[in-house]
Amino acid sequence: MIKLYFKQAFFQLRENRLISLVSIIGTALAICMIMVIVLVLEVRITDCVPEVNRSRSLYMKAMSIHQKGDTSDNSSNGCMSLTVAKECFKALTVPETVTIVSTGGRMRISVPAGKTMTVDNLETDDTFWKVFSFDFIAGKPFTAADSESGLPKVVISASVARNLFGTVEAVGRTVQLNLADYTVVGVVKDVSKLAVSSYAQIWIPFNSTEIARKCWYDNAMGTFRVVILAHSEKDFPAIREEVERLRQKFNDGLQDSEIFYRGQPDDRFSFIFRHWGRELQAKEAYLHYLLVIVILLLVPAINLSSMTLSRMRKRMSEIGVRKAFGATANVLLRQVFYENLLLTLIAGAVGMLFSYACTFLLNDFLFSNSENRAQIGETSLSADMLFSPWIFLAAFIFCLLLNLLSACIPAWRASRMNITDALNQR
Structure with missing residues (x-):
């Protein structure tokens, strides 16, 4: 019987080709x-290599500092110094681990008497490799001893290795970073710029450069951020409480100024939408995003519902004929259901292909932002970033329900009408 319903549905689609085509495309x-x-948001928020722990990570993008007792909103805003990072975050006991990361920059990398290129770099510590999960093609990350001692060790991406050496087998070789010799200890697969917290083309210990000594304003402001890896999301409140205690302890040691975090550390969603020097209203951000989604769904859905309703009204006489030959209300409604299910299935498959095509073709437009616009790498997309069956299923069910309501209501009314009225489309 179901097979017969689908055959009849295909026949209806062929009989009304223009309306069917417009309905499918709409x-x-x-x-x-x-x-x-939703994919744009998902790519930036959900776990993906190398940021596989986004769901249980907290982020400190920036901080603020002002004079003690200042009740105005005047403050200096920016990244923290290494001193703040160590005393206020590395000292945390609740989380699994904490990594200190520079804001990123560019360096000249070269092979002695060989090729030279400019690369995006990050300066960090050994726990960076525990918070983020990189795919090592060769070698391994620099160690805690390397980081603490400031040894000139570097991890490079596969594309940098191929550009400089013609191969990814670069472990043990020497490169020059701003004319200083560094030894390659590891080679990793290229990282997409969409991994905003871990992206770079080379990674080095921050103790191997002068960046650790760059600080100002009571030794509090600097060029570092931190990422806190919790054992689970349930630990977030306890971590925030400990962060606040350490902040107050640090402020007690300052004579004239005090630091504050404006609601940080943030979960991933808040981290993405936070702007420096402002209080983030997370609920407003959620509502704004939800409103955009609802508008994008409702506008085409209303048009589609009107079209489906008009199509069903034109079929009143057909329903009357079928009813005259003994078709029950349940049979008629099942037929309408399978017709709309088939139409929505075809449209869903086309819509999913459209969405992936748009995401790839408009990659730079959709994912370019102030953080990655000036970076050299690619905003490449991987399968684990894009595959989201629940998003597709939710959008598909929403469209199916709207189409069914707009089709089944007039069909239900027609199935209960007098046969003569249905035949005359009254």
């Missing part, structure tokens, strides 16, 4: 729009 575009919007 439903596909509705699904495509919602998926693109």
Whole structure:
């Protein structure tokens, strides 16, 4: 019986080709729009290599400092010094670990008497490799001893290794970073710029450069951020409480100024939407995003529902004929259901293909932001970033329900009408 329903549904699609095509494209575009919007957010928020621990990480993007007793909103805003990073975050006992990371920059890397290129770099510590999960092609990360001693060790990406040496087998070789000799200890797969907390093309210990000594304003402001890896999300409140205690302890040691974090450390969503020097209203950000999604769904959905309703009204006489030959209300409603299910299935498949095509073709437009615009690498997308069956399923079910409501209501009314009225489309 189901096979017969689908055959009849295909026949109806062929009989009304223009309306069917417009309905399919309209439903596909509705699904495509919602998926693109949500995929853009998902790529930036959900766990993906190398940021596989986003869901249990807290972030400190920036901090503020002002004079003690200042009740105005005047403050200096920016990254923290190494002193603050160590005393206020490395000293945490609740989380699994904490990594200190520079804000990133560029360096000239070269092979002695060989090729030279400019690369994006990060300066960090050994726990960086515990918070983030990189795919090592060769070698291994620099160790805690390397980091503490400031030994000139470097991890490079595969593309940098191929550019400089013609191969990824670069472990043990010497490169020059701003004319200083460094030994390659590891080679990793290239990282997408979408991994904003861990992206670089080379990674070195911050103790191997002068960056650790760059600080100002009571030795509190500097060029570092921190990422806190919790054992689980349940530990977030306890971590924030400990962060606040350490902040107050640090402020007690300052004579004229005090630091504050404006609601940080943040979970991943808040981290993405936070701007320096402002209080973040996370609920407003969520509502704003939800409103955009609802508008993108409702506008095409209403048009599709009107089209489906008009199509069903034109079929009143057909329903009357079928009813005259003994078709029950349940049979008629099942037929309408399978017709709309088939139409939405086709549109869903087309919409999903559209969404992935748009995401890839408009990659730079969708994912370019102030943090990665000036970086050299690629905003490449991997399968684990894009594959989200729940998003597609939610958009598909929403469109199916709207199409069913707009089709089943007039079909239900027609199935209960007098046969003569249905035949005359009254």
